[in-house]
Amino acid sequence: MDWRNYIIADDTVLLGKPTVKGTRVSVEHIIGLLAQGWTEDQILENYPRLNHESLQAVFSYIQACLKDGLLYTTS
Template structure:
């Protein structure tokens, strides 16, 4: 899967944050929902314009960002 088929960034939409194409739903929101314990089914029911492929694209996008070292460094706490 090519995440670029599902995700893009437009400076005029959500300040240029990466979003699911055809929506104003950000990659950040999808990750937050998963982090809060939402399931794929819950997300798809709450946001009917999304598809399973668009949700998978979020993780492919994130994976590529990490491979390209587009992340924030932090120190582990004790």
């Protein structure tokens, strides 16, 4: 899956945070919901503009960020 088909960053939407294309739902928000214990079904029920593929793209995007070292901190 190419996450670039689903995840965009537009300076005019949520100050440029990565979001699911066609929505104002940020990658950060989706990961936060999952961290709080939400299931995929709960997310899809509460955010009907999302689908299984867009959630999979969020994971692909996060994996790419980790692979590229974009989420590591130095100390």
